[in-house]
Amino acid sequence: MKFVDVNPFFYPYRGGIEHRMHDTARLLSEMGHDVTILTSRLKDTPAEEKTEFGYRIIRLDSRFINVYNPPFVSSKNVLETLQSLDADVVNYNYRWAPSYDKDMAKYDGPKVFTYHNMWGEGSGIQKKLSMMNDNKFGRKILPTFDHVICVSRFVQEDIISKGVPREKTSFVPGCLSEPPKVNNSEEGDFILSLGRQVATKGLKYLVEAMTDVDCKLVMCGKGPETKKLEKQIKKLGLENKVEMRGYVSEDEKDRLMDSCKFFVMPSEFESLGLAAIELMSHGRPIVCSDADGLPETVGNAGVVVPKKDSHALAKAINDLLNDKDKRAELGQNAIKRTEFYSWPSHIGNLERILKDVASKK
Secondary structure, three states, X not given: OEEEEEOOOOOOOOOHHHHHHHHHHHHHHHOOOEEEEEEEOOOOOOOEEEOOOOOEEEEEOEEEEOOOOOOEEXXXXXXXXXXXXXXXXXXXXXXXXXXXXXXXXXXXXXXXXXXXXXXXXXXXXXXXXXXXXXXXXXXXXXXXXXXXXXXXXXXXXXXXXXXXXXXXXXXXXXXXXXXXXXXXXXXXXXXXXXXXXXXXXXXXXXXXXXXXXXXXXXXXXXXXXXXXXXXXXXXXXXXOOEEEEEOOOHHHHHHXXXXXXXXXXXXXXXXXXXXXXXXXXXXXXXXXXXXXXXHHHHHHHEEEEXXXXXXXXXXXXXXXXXXXXXXXXXXXXXXXXXXXXXXXXXXXXXXXXHHHHHXXX
8 A cells, every 4th residue: 555644744843743643654664555754844854765664754845934833834746746646545634734735635536634633722813713724624625535534532523523424534543652661660759741832731720720739840841832831930939849841852751751740731622632641651640631532531540620720720639649549549540541542453443444545546
């Protein structure tokens, strides 16, 4: 099978979509398939390369406008490149890049759309723009696809509610890149927040909750909300309680996930919660919001509270801090839940879906 996976961003840009693309490209290549990733050309990257994992990357000349993270991108010759590749099936992962959306709609070969992020995701003016964009995508672009792959059961039901027939949808979750490692680290004296610092992650509610929590919080990552969070921390007098680490290395991230008491994820939107899966693989519990697909992912490995509720969040954090046995129980549950989120359990289903769509060529 000749498979092309399309997304405006790929390595060295690293996010949940990009990690999924790499993992599936690597595994499908190992299974004997011809896999190409079609993406934009980021600074200091080659126009084309064959990776050590067996798949090829083609990067298109592109223009970037840094209005958000990731930036707005426009790439040249998406349709022409797709047509020249003559794939058996194409997958598309995005819906906020008009140059890609337009050409994907025009492409008349077998194609799949993977539904990663919640419809209308955002806050304030961003939410309004996101809803306008997604509704347009739903009317004009989505109907041109043969099948929709959903990263959680929640988003599968969401896309069905928008008029996509159930039989045109499938569930293939985001998974861990590697099997969980045994965590023998001692529990540390801090709780952990890890990820892009954008408004939809609800981090301002976590900082507010920390006024009623007697424990250190380590926050890793950066983003458009970082300066606002720093100002909020200072205004509330939490400088000695909340530590902003910024970006950390993979080794440091692993060490923090191994040794934290638990992870806090107060998201406003979360289709799946790949960060939660990664954290659970370290045998640590999670306090999370009830946003979208997040409770489905966390299951019995955490404590779920209403989103945008800093008081409920503080209570859940304090209750778990005061119950070591409960933390141990949830940590064991976390390890068991990550067994489901492994690519060996799902790559065969993804291959079958792609082959089924390709057979219509």
